[in-house]
Amino acid sequence: MVRFVLNGSDHETEVVSPSVSMLEYIRCELGLTGTKEGCAEGDCGACTIVRVVDGVFEAVNACLMQVGQADGSEIITVEGLEKINGGALVPVQSAMASGGGTQCGFCTPGFIGALFALEQSEEKISDDAIHDALAGNLCRCTGYRPIVDAARDACKKFVEYKPRPPKARESLHKNDAGVFHAPETLSELVTLRNELPEAMLLSGGTDLGLSISKGRHQPKTVIHTAHVKELQEIVETDDAIVFGAAVSYTRALPYLDSLFPSFAETIRRIGSRQIRNLGTLGGNIGTASPIGDTLPSFIALDAALTLASTSEERELDIEQFFLDYRRTDLRPSEVIRSIRIPKLTDNQIFRSYKVSKRYDQDISSVIGAFRLTLDRAVVTDARIAFGGMAATPKRGAAMETVLVGQKWSERAVFNAAAAAHKEYQPISDHRATSKYRSMVAANLVTRLYRDVEGVETNLNVMKI
Ligand SMILES: Cc1cc2nc3c(=O)[nH]c(=O)nc-3n(C[C@H](O)[C@H](O)[C@H](O)COP(=O)(O)OP(=O)(O)OC[C@H]3O[C@@H](n4cnc5c(N)ncnc54)[C@H](O)[C@@H]3O)c2cc1C
Ligand code: FES
Ligand code: FES
Structure with a gap:
């Protein structure tokens, strides 16, 4: 039996089939249709609900979650907010309604969930925090300015909500449709792994949830790692x-x-x-x-x-x-x-750079990471790795060889950038062409120097 607090009331269910997402469960089984389904793959935020674990409020995508992942937590959907606020709208809801933050309303419950979690967090509310909290929510009709204005307004009027004490968790949930194991120790986890090599090993589910919501993979047995204390x-x-x-x-x-x-x-x-x-x-x-x-x-x-x-x-x-x-x-x-x-030693420098088509919510076209060790301005060790340039994330051995033993200078970095072109043979796909990827990888090596030395401050277009 999966037990959690739902919108302020105790709730229990035997629905543990990995093929039923939390979104499907709350909408289709419980009739809580305020939470919407847009993309069913974590991209649009329409399904955002709030999960409270150990007193921490977090916005999560219900479309990616399995019902078993709610065990022992508190779940708040848009229907619950009025209820837990003594029958009155919470400030986030009032501000969205009065500030014109909603038109067709499809995205609104998701925005409300994301903002309610922000308001209840201990985070200092700033424009950056609001933008970060809303980057996973898409609206196709209102435009974001009134939504951000509503967020600024609402987050000033904090409503204190004390989550209910969590229900005791169980380590096995079972019915005819599936088995959901939630071990609590590493020893239990590895024993289950050994006995059930075909079971789905589920952590947060943001990769696996996608294959389930798109019907690609329907496992009967899940081993969930989130409650294993050694893994936390x-x-x-x-x-x-x-x-x-x-x-x-x-x-x-x-x-x-x-x-x-x-x-x-x-x-x-x-x-x-x-x-x-x-x-x-x-x-x-x-x-x-x-x-x-x-x-x-x-x-x-x-x-x-x-x-x-x-x-x-x-x-x-x-x-x-x-x-x-x-x-x-x-x-x-x-x-x-x-x-x-x-940890880095005093003479080490580390940088990582992600290049994608959009700043937020996008998969990398190329990602580069660099750790250099310098001794009196000479590079004594270099570890460089790139993603998006080969079938695996891969070391840039030729670039490292070019840099080691050289004076840390723009010339050395240009030579390393030239090696990047020879080092990788990236593929072309819908994210980037092979030529683009090679050029970006080389440019990121140059960027490293310009960033570390402060030669250029305008390296990030989002920060202009
Ligand atoms: C909308 C969206 C945006 C995303 N954006 C990004 C992005 O910008 N960058 C990015 O890198 N990724 C991105 N991802 C992918 C995903 O969020 C990450 O890969 C995430 O770290 C997966 O972690 P998880 O806990 O959700 O993994 P799960 O989905 O639970 O598991 C992923 C895989 O890891 C295995 N696994 C989990 N834990 C263990 C363990 N302890 N031992 C062995 N195997 C294990 C699982 O069996 C499974 O094969 C995105 C996903 C979505 C849905
Ligand atoms: S339905 Fe789009 S993020 Fe879940
Ligand atoms: S109000 Fe219509 S999608 Fe946001």
């Missing part, structure tokens, strides 16, 4: 930070902000806030996409994975994990336990 750990030592595989982007961000700000900036451009609340570091690694946004940074930062099974734990340089297009070194009985990233 974040451990910082003097020389490294270790993230459990099930740590979401949102939880990782404050740590990355302080240790690798450029990496954090790249992560802020992964999907939308709804996606980053669900999506995890381990899921990005497990997907092994050649354009996974974290992967070049992990490689350039010399990160190592810990892979766990019932028989052993092994460490592997993340670079060696990616064998071929979406093929990895993960054995059928293994799970990714954690990723360890060495």
Whole structure:
């Protein structure tokens, strides 16, 4: 039985089939049709609901979530807001109505969900925060100015809502249509993995949810990693930070902000806030996409994975994990336990750059990451990795060779940029041509110098 608080009341259900999304469940089974379906793939935000876990309010895409993922949490849909506010509209709703923030209304419940989560968070409300919170919500008729105005207005009038204490979670949900395992320890997780190698290993579901909502993959059995305490750990030592595989982007961000700000900036451009609340570091690694946004940074930062099974734990340089297009070194009985990233030393520089057609909510055409070690202005070590340039995220060995031993100068960087052209043979697809990708990769090497040396400040068109 899956138990959660729904719009302020206890709720339980036996619907655990992985093929029924949370969106389908609340609309079709419960008749809560305020939440809409637009794209069913995490792009439009029409399905945004609020999930409260351990007192933290997060906007999430119901179209990507399985019902089992709600176990032990509180779910708030647009229908619940009035109810939990003693029968009155919450300020976000009033401001959208009175400020002309809605026309046909199709997108409005999603905007309300995203803004209610923002208003209830501890985040300082600023225009940047509002834009970030709304980047995953599309409106085709109103235009965004009145919506942003309504957000500014509403977020000044905070309504305190105390979430209900969570229901106890269960580690097994089962009915005729499917089985949803939610283990709580690593030992339980690897035992299940060993016994059920065909089961879907589900973390945040932002990749897997898509294959289910589009009917490509209908697994009967799911093993959900989100409640495994070892996979949720974040451990910082003097020389490294270790993230459990099930740590979401949102939880990782404050740590990355302080240790690798450029990496954090790249992560802020992964999907939308709804996606980053669900999506995890381990899921990005497990997907092994050649354009996974974290992967070049992990490689350039010399990160190592810990892979766990019932028989052993092994460490592997993340670079060696990616064998071929979406093929990895993960054995059928293994799970990714954690990723360890060495901290930068005083003489190291790190940058990552994502290039995509749109700034927000877009997949990379090319992504480059660079870690350089300098000793008295000479490059003594270079780790460069690119995504979007090969079948896997890939080291730029020729560029590194050109740079190492050279004085850190524009000339050295131009030589490395020339090597980028020879190093990769990228493909052309609907995101970018091969020629464009090669040119961008070379330009990013030049950009590194101009950025680090402050030669040019106008590097990011969004920040003009
Ligand atoms: C609208 C939208 C926008 C997106 N934008 C971006 C983007 O800009 N950049 C980007 O890189 N990605 C993007 N993604 C893809 C996705 O959000 C990320 O890849 C995310 O990190 C996946 O994490 P998850 O927890 O949701 O993974 P899941 O979907 O749960 O799992 C993904 C894969 O990883 C495996 N896996 C998960 N955990 C483990 C583990 N512990 N051990 C072994 N295997 C595991 C799963 O079995 C599955 O094969 C986007 C997705 C959507 C829907
Ligand atoms: S329906 Fe578009 S994001 Fe879920
Ligand atoms: S009001 Fe019509 S889509 Fe936003």
